[in-house]
Amino acid sequence: MRRPPRNRTYSCSGSATTPLIAFALLACGGGGDVTPPRLTPPQACTGGLQLSLGELHPLNAAERASLCVGAPSGAAAEYVLIPFGNSTVAATMVPVTIKGTKTEAPVAPLTAPLASSPAVDNSGSQFQPLAQGGLSIEDAFRRRERLEVPFTSLRGRRARAAAPQSRLSGIPATPIVGSIVQLNTNLDQNLCTAAKTPRGARVVAVLPRTLVFVDTLSPAGGYSDAELAAFGQAFDTLGYGVDTLNFGAPSDVDGNGRVAIFFTPSVNAIPGPPGGFVGGLQTARDLFPVANCVASNEGEIFYLPTPDPDKTINGNYPSKANLARGVLSTLVHEFQHLINAGRRIYVNNASAYEEVWLNEGLSHIAEELLYYRVSGNRPKMNIDLPLARSSQAQLDAINAYQIQNLGRLSLYMAAPETHSPYAQNDDLETRGATWQLLRYAADRKGGEERNTWFALVNSTTVGQANFNAVFGNIIGMTRDWAVAQIADDAGLPVAAIYMHPSWNFRSLLPALNSGKFPLLTRPLASGTPVEITLRGGGAGYVRFRVPAGVAASVESLSSGQPVPASVDLMLLRTQ
Amino acid sequence: MIVRPLLAAGALLLCAHWGLEGCHRGRKSDATQGATPDSLIGVVSVTGTSFEKRLTLRTGDGARTGSAKLTLTLSATPADSSAISRLGGAEIVVRGSRNGTRFRVANFAVLRVDGAPVTDGVVLRDGARLALQGSKGRVDLGNPPAALRAMVGARVWVGGPLDTGPNTYGVIVPSP
Numbered sequence: 001m002r003r004p005p006r007n008r009t010y011s012c013s014g015s016a017t018t019p020l021i022a023f024a025l026l027a028c029g030g031g032g033d034v035t036p037p038r039l040t041p042p043q044a045c046t047g048g049l050q051l052s053l054g055e056l057h058p059l060n061a062a063e064r065a066s067l068c069v070g071a072p073s074g075a076a077a078e079y080v081l082i083p084f085g086n087s088t089v090a091a092t093m094v095p096v097t098i099k100g101t102k103t104e105a106p107v108a109p110l111t112a113p114l115a116s117s118p119a120v121d122n123s124g125s126q127f128q129p130l131a132q133g134g135l136s137i138e139d140a141f142r143r144r145e146r147l148e149v150p151f152t153s154l155r156g157r158r159a160r161a162a163a164p165q166s167r168l169s170g171i172p173a174t175p176i177v178g179s180i181v182q183l184n185t186n187l188d189q190n191l192c193t194a195a196k197t198p199r200g201a202r203v204v205a206v207l208p209r210t211l212v213f214v215d216t217l218s219p220a221g222g223y224s225d226a227e228l229a230a231f232g233q234a235f236d237t238l239g240y241g242v243d244t245l246n247f248g249a250p251s252d253v254d255g256n257g258r259v260a261i262f263f264t265p266s267v268n269a270i271p272g273p274p275g276g277f278v279g280g281l282q283t284a285r286d287l288f289p290v291a292n293c294v295a296s297n298e299g300e301i302f303y304l305p306t307p308d309p310d311k312t313i314n315g316n317y318p319s320k321a322n323l324a325r326g327v328l329s330t331l332v333h334e335f336q337h338l339i340n341a342g343r344r345i346y347v348n349n350a351s352a353y354e355e356v357w358l359n360e361g362l363s364h365i366a367e368e369l370l371y372y373r374v375s376g377n378r379p380k381m382n383i384d385l386p387l388a389r390s391s392q393a394q395l396d397a398i399n400a401y402q403i404q405n406l407g408r409l410s411l412y413m414a415a416p417e418t419h420s421p422y423a424q425n426d427d428l429e430t431r432g433a434t435w436q437l438l439r440y441a442a443d444r445k446g447g448e449e450r451n452t453w454f455a456l457v458n459s460t461t462v463g464q465a466n467f468n469a470v471f472g473n474i475i476g477m478t479r480d481w482a483v484a485q486i487a488d489d490a491g492l493p494v495a496a497i498y499m500h501p502s503w504n505f506r507s508l509l510p511a512l513n514s515g516k517f518p519l520l521t522r523p524l525a526s527g528t529p530v531e532i533t534l535r536g537g538g539a540g541y542v543r544f545r546v547p548a549g550v551a552a553s554v555e556s557l558s559s560g561q562p563v564p565a566s567v568d569l570m571l572l573r574t575q
Numbered sequence: 576m577i578v579r580p581l582l583a584a585g586a587l588l589l590c591a592h593w594g595l596e597g598c599h600r601g602r603k604s605d606a607t608q609g610a611t612p613d614s615l616i617g618v619v620s621v622t623g624t625s626f627e628k629r630l631t632l633r634t635g636d637g638a639r640t641g642s643a644k645l646t647l648t649l650s651a652t653p654a655d656s657s658a659i660s661r662l663g664g665a666e667i668v669v670r671g672s673r674n675g676t677r678f679r680v681a682n683f684a685v686l687r688v689d690g691a692p693v694t695d696g697v698v699l700r701d702g703a704r705l706a707l708q709g710s711k712g713r714v715d716l717g718n719p720p721a722a723l724r725a726m727v728g729a730r731v732w733v734g735g736p737l738d739t740g741p742n743t744y745g746v747i748v749p750s751p
Binding site for chain 2: 087088089090091092093094095281282283284285337341351352353354355356357359360363423424425426462463464533536558559560561562563564566
């Protein structure tokens with residue numbers, strides 16, 4: 001399902017700054033009633049490890065237990081210790097305790113580049129923070145349990161697909177504008193065996209690659225035919241090309257050479273909390289013939305909600321303007337899902353659909369690719385706030401097509417210890433992290449980028465195996481990516497693998513987060529341990545300062561024992 | 576949207592006190608009546624999209640790496656579906672009934688995470704100590720992660736040396 005758009009209004013003069021959701025991080029409860037085995041006290045720390053600015057140092061076995069780190073005489077040094085959960089299973093949790101002796105809380109603010117460069121001016125931001133209402137509906141909606149036609153029961157389907165049916169559930173390949181056809185609108189029980197709820201769908205536009213339908217029972221005050229046709233035209237001339245260029249051609253089970261967009265209040269009726277809404281969806285059931293899946297509409301079809309200004313269904317879709325703003329990005333997002341599923345079934349003969357985390361991540365990449373197409377920008381331009389604000393067209397493009405990726409990334413950055421880019425869920429934090437990891441990995445891989453996306457979508461493997469085949473080992477890639485979160489655009493002379501070359505997040509994200517760079521970091525003051533629970537693929541950022549000429553010690557423990565091998569520890573000097 | 580019935584939650588709660596195996600036997604009848612019991616080991620994968628999630632089990636060679644040749648679609652009670660969906664990437668054993676590429680899960684247990692064996696059980700408090708009640712009995716946790724103290728009644732898996740720690744863990748069913 002497409003992420004629901006949030007209400008947003010942007011202008012070159014606007015500067016709304018509502019705080020983002022506050023994240024309450026629960027400290028680990030202390031045990032105390034079981035005495036952990038005592039470790040050998042660390043040896044006296046003198047001199048200590050000294051790194052050059054921007055140098056990253058993976059801790060060796062001895063340093064993992066007790067690290068002695070120093071600062072040159074005459075100048076204090078600042079470091080960040082990065083514990084990283086290297087389990088391939090994102091649900092793996094491991095407690096880590098970091099203790100410092102002679103360490104001090106850092107003084108360099110995270111919002112500014114860490115290495116004493118001038119701070120980025122984020123005043124007068126035109127980005128509007130995300131509304132919480134838009135975040136929560138999917139959280140409830142995703143708990144649906146589905147039992148679809150087993151993937152492999154459609155084996156041998158290639159032959160069927162090769163025989164054009166010239167219909168979408170009996171609809172002519174080129175229907176007459178104004179005619180009314182019947183489509184199954186049952187989206188609440190979209191099992192293949194669920195009863196159909198056929199409703200009249202009026203043909204609004206017939207375009208070279210796109211059909212546009214509107215439900216005859218749509219509430220009053222909705223889109224005009226001209227507006228509906230314009231959505232179809234935008235997808236036909238822009239969105240269709242973006243996705244097919246990068247992911248491949250869609251299946252064509254109905255043999256009409258088109259994909260259908262159906263605006264129907266059955267999407268509005270999907271339950272959700274007030275203030276949130278479903279931007280749109282597609283369902284794989286429609287790719288199956290009714291012989292295997294009686295509820296299928298037998299064609300490539302997207303379902304989008306209709307405006308409901310009088311709130312006849314619920315209060316979630318009152319604003320036509322807000323809803324309209326997200327239509328095109330919704331369509332390219334859903335189109336990736338459609339291409340991915342269709343090609344796995346009918347072209348690539350895969351044995352399973354893609355895993356959710358990677359599937360959603362690729363659809364968020366589709367949104368980003370649409371942003372590039374509309375803005376005229378390209379990957380590896382290190383897009384920053386001044387560029388985003390350089391013209392109304394630039395601002396409109398990032399607000400329309402990329403701001404949700406940045407918003408979800410902000411949510412991830414607020415909780416990087418307990419979220420993972422490869423978690424097998426569709427949490428907003430996961431989506432934000434997955435999108436950014438894919439962007440990072442594609443930038444690092446280089447070459448013709450569309451070949452990278454095509455390889456991921458046209459794989460017969462899923463999840464980490466698919467990622468590994470295209471980019472290399474996901475654990476090593478995620479570990480480097482985790483370093484880049486704090487090292488990139490921080491004024492540090494770091495290696496290229498610790499950079500995000502496409503986006504200057506340190507410039508952009510404060511505009512969405514009340515002027516703050518949202519990455520969660522923890523100060524390590526002497527005698528005040530930092531408690532972290534790390535997820536597989538999660539990373540912590542423990543910052544500390546070592547006074548000039550001082551050697552400080554840093555111990556890392558897990559339940560009083562040496563930190564297990566499922567945690568990597570890296571030290572980066574930041575000042 | 577499927578709303579989980581209260582009955583399912585109640586059954587799960589009983590499960591925590593009866594031990595996993597016994598509970599699952601009790602639940603088996605509705606799902607597998609008349610079917611031949613089957614057992615499979617594989618790696619959990621959550622596929623599809625946000626709108627349409629599917630629980631699958633990759634089995635055989637390549638199961639851990641995601642390149643397995645055989646992928647089965649799992650179905651289970653809503654409660655068990657939720658539990659299994661928290662185990663993406665973990666190796667589990669499922670028992671139930673297989674019909675082609677579909678597998679109806681009657682019960683399951685977590686076997687390995689990252690290739691290392693783990694213990695699956697319900698967190699019990701015994702005075703100052705914690706233990707796991709699993710299908711093969713009770714195992715004391717000598718130095719558990721502090722977070723487990725707030726998870727009494729939860730079904731979890733725990734990795735690493737159970738007597739001394741340190742331990743990794745994952746939540747299968749949250750505390751009631």
